[in-house]
Amino acid sequence: MSPKRTEMNSFLPDSPVRFRRMWVNCALGFFFIAALIGLTMRAFPLWDIPYFDYRNLLHTHSHIALLGWGFLMLSGGIVFSLASSSAELRRFTWLFVAAVISILGMLFSFPFQGYGGYSIAFSSLHVLVSYGFIYQIHAMLRKENSTPGIRLIRLAIWSQLVSTFGLWALGPVNIQLGKMHEFSLMCVQWFLHFQLNGWMVFGVLGLIFIQFEKSGHSFRWAKYQEMLLLASLILTYALAVTWAAPSPLAFQVNSLAVILQFVAYFFLMKAMFEGLRKVSMVPMAKLLLQLAAVSLLLKASFQLLLVLPSVAVISYTIRMYVIGFLHLVLLGVMSFGVFGLAVQKDWLPNHLLTRLGLWFLIAGFSFSELLLFGQGTLVWMQLGFLEHYHVCLFLASGLLPIGLGLLMIQVFTFKIPLQKPIKNQINFKTNKTLLMKSALLWSLGISMMLLTACGGSSEQTAASSESATASPQAASSDPKGIGEVKSVDLGTGINPTLAEEGQAIVDMKCTACHQLNDKRLVGPGFQGVTNRRRPEWIINMITNVDVMLDQDATAQKLLEECLTRMPNQNLSQADARGILEFMRRNDEEKAGQRDAAVN
Structure with a gap:
């Protein structure tokens, strides 16, 4: 083949280089969308956002960030780092198409219905x-020498597989026990735990070590160290158990687990x-990998503090800590790790616009993490809120889509450099139409079957809830709630001194999850609450929250709607x-009326 013909083939839309570029661009596009949704969520405490429900946007953001960006970019990094021929890459064509279809389906269903038939199907x-992906990657790994990098990738794909067991268990658990049962919460935490701490952490570390190994640097990773890492992954799930159903044994197991993790x-x-x-x-690239390593060390250090049960409880009851930790893994460890490798491998061009975009990402991540952990610590110490906290967090989060926008401009406009073709390269156009059609039909067929299977879930869940209500352990429906408060003297008007004292407490402990209008943030808005709930119920909910969530029907309904358990603030x-x-x-x-629930 002539040099001119080779040059033309390298620019074919179906070449391996073009396929890799399409993969990276899709992952970046989903990351950009997730960042925009996250920025919209940051705007909820500041402005009235019409049309969208905060909870639905939260579900959309988490799925697109975790699956659209995290899964797609990490799996692509593994595929293009290990594939030795175009024939191997072709095995992932239909999988890539199906993955993109499923993510697009989630993107266009979650914002409007939350967890519903279509979103569950996709x-x-x-x-x-x-x-x-797991099957095909495992087949590639079998041909590789058992180096530390390959062993970490193997642990990563097994963690990805194990994480999905929690999702399959979720349906039967919800039908039999209800959405708010502790086992339901544990199923969700199972998925998140093995996704973040297994699939993403092990996957990005494996890719980094494979890059080192291909550059001629080798090191020894003893088998006992690998077993130590695996044991720490399994045992640190105990923290999720304590979140759903606190027990002394779970706290003790978690204390041992975080020590093992730190050593590993x-x-x-x-x-x-x-x-x-x-x-x-x-x-x-070196700077980004260093940031990923520092983020991982911070993750391990923060978790090491959880050896103290009192700190462990704080870690999952203060929302800022929860969000900060999730971002530390997904953005700090995984995202900076794969971005560093992408720059090193020239998957992202090392140009000025790329570097500027990455610096915006670094700044947005750093500032938002400082705000989240700093404000969380102030809440823990009962020192109130930083002035203009929500404004600062919104501005810091705004740096992320700006940085990603600059990266997308760069990667969508730069010309693909001439590269050596992968050995045994074949034309991707071969059977392209057949591959694409079969992938699309397969994906849509599966979606329709899943949608049909989900059709009766709402009725089954409702029947389960009705059954639970009719049981001897049925929740109380007393309009005054459950607690020591049986009557409240409201007086003849508003006590301004008492109201000011209450506002100071609300500013310090409540505004991270509740707005003063009627819009839902994490929990419902405060506007109109005295017209819907009796004063005794409100005070019992504040002072006796754990019992109320476990036994009061109204509180349980709110928990089912919000999917976030209100922490006990010890007020x-x-x-x-x-x-x-x-x-x-x-x-x-705001409502022009108060105390309507008393009348």
Whole structure:
């Protein structure tokens, strides 16, 4: 073949290089969309956002970030790092198409229906597609030498597989026990735990070590260290158990697990920093990998603090800590890790616009993490809220889509450089139409079957709920709630001093999850609450929240709607009375009426 013909083939839309570019661009596009949705969520405490429900946007953001960006980019990094021929890459064509279809389906269903028939169908389709990725990647791994990088990738794909067991268990558990049962929460946490701490952490570490190994740097990773890492992954699930159903044994297991994890990470980080010193790398790529390593060390250090049960409880009851930790893994460890490798491998062009976009990402991540962990610590210490906290968090989060936008401009406009073709390269146009049609029909067929299977879930869940209500353990429907407060003297008007005291407590402990209008944030808005709930119910909900969520029918319904358990803030009845007075004043100002529930 003539040189001119070779040059033309390298620019064919179906070439391996073009396929890789399409894969990376799709992952970046989903990351950009997830960042925009996240920015919209940050705007909820600041402005009235019409048409969209916060909870639905939260589900959309988490699915697109975790699956559209995280899964797609990490799986692509593994595929294009290990594939030795175009024939191997062709095996992933239909899987890639099906994955994109499932993610697009989630993107266009979750914002409007939350968890519903279509969104569940597309989510389930993505799980099935992930099994295809696991099978094909496992086949590639069998041909590789058992180096530390390959062993980590193997652990990563097994973690991906194990994480999905929680999703398949979720349906039967919800039908039999209800959505709010502790086992239902544990199923969700099972998926998230093995996704973040297994699939993503092990996957990006494996890719980094494979890059070092291909650059000539090798190191020894003893078998006992691998077993230590695996044991720590399994045992740290105990923290999720304590979140759903606190028990002394779970706290003790978690304390042991985080110590084992810290030791296991120590060996890996020691090898990683040694590789960063010895392997010649692009400066920007080296910086990003260093940030990924630092993020992993911070993750391990923060979790090491959870050996104290009191700190472990704080870690999942203060929302800022939960969000900050999730971002530390997904953005700090996984995203910076794969971005560093993409720059090093020239999957992202090392140009000025790329570096500028990455610096925006670094700044947005750093500022938002400082705000989240800083404000979480202030809440823990009962020192109130930072001035303009929500404005600052919105501005910091705005740096992320700006950076991603610059990256997308760069990758969508730069010309693909001439590269050596992968050995045994064949034309991707061969049977392209057949592949694409079969992938599309397969994906749509699976979606329709899953949608049909989901058709009776709502009725079954409702029947389960009715059955639970009719049982001897049925939740109380007393309009005054459950607790020591049986009557409240509201007086003849608003007590301004008491209302001011209540506002100070609300500003310090409540505004992270509740707005003063009627819009839902994490929990429902405060506007109109005194017109819907009796004052005794409100005070009991504040001072006796755990019992109320377990036994009060109204509180349980709110928990089912919000899917986030309200933490016990250890407030006194006097504190709660001040909050009630502030709520009465807020309703008088915003709703034009207060205390309608008493009349």
